[in-house]
Amino acid sequence: MSQTAEQLVTPEIIADAMSYREYRTLIDDLLDQGKTTGSNHSEAMLNYTKMNVQRMRRLDKQLELTSSLKKQIQSVDEDWVWLVLTEAWCGDAAQNIPGIAKMAEQNDHIELKFILRDEHLDIMDEYLTNGGRSIPKLICFDADTLEEIGTWGPRPGEFQQKAMEWKDDPEISKKEWAKKLHKWYADDKGKTLQADFETLIAQWS
Known part of the structure; x- marks a missing residue:
């Protein structure tokens, strides 16, 4: 992480960031007003957001963590902040955030916080993926010093590469x-x- 990023992620940013519950409530409240996060409130963006709420609800109920991952998370004895850059309309965020929230719930040493990408482009631009502002992006910080420990995102494992190959394929439409x-x-x-x-927590600890 650059010196700039260390200066940008301040205790104030962490204090003002949302919990998972607050993030979910924000999305529901915005949808009630016919809006989503960010500045584009088109019908398409609202539809993406509505689908994402359904995805998150389903994952909240159905996703179960493996016993080995639970054990590993529960063994963390340092205080961490997991700061996630996200937006309500992002499908990848909806698919991954509920699992991340379940992980953070396993250990009081891990504080999970959310900020909106488009309100924090200065921070986002320190964590680009192949030059793009891809989300979700999770940054793990030492809770006391806010020194960066590691990052994850925007997609799991080798799926990021596969998704990019599909995106670059002219024969595959956006839909x-x-x-x-x-x-x-x-x-x-x-x-x-x-x-x-499992891999990251072993590296970060």
Whole structure:
């Protein structure tokens, strides 16, 4: 992480960031007003957001963490902040955030916080993926010093590469790409995300 990023993620940013419950409530409240996060409140963006709420609700209920991952998370004895850059309309965020929230719930040493990408582009621009502002992006900080420990995102494991190959394929339309993306998540059932975090938590601890 650059010196700039260390200066940008301040205790004030962390204090003002949302919990998972607050993030979910914000999305519901915005939808009630016919809005989503960010500045684009088009019908398409609202539809993405509505689908994402359904995805998150389903994952909140159905996703189960493996016993080995639970054990590993519960063994963390340092205080961490997991800061996630996200937006309500982002399908990848909806597919991964509920699993991340379940992980953070396993250990009081891990504080999970959310900020909106488009309100914090200065921070986002320190964590680009192949030059793009891809979300969700999780940054793990030491809670006391706010020194960066590691990052994850925007997609699990090797799926990021596969998704980019599909996106660059001229024969796959944007609509078809989104369909393939969400089918992969449905088939994977959070396994690759959990495998990522088993590896990362071992490295971060």
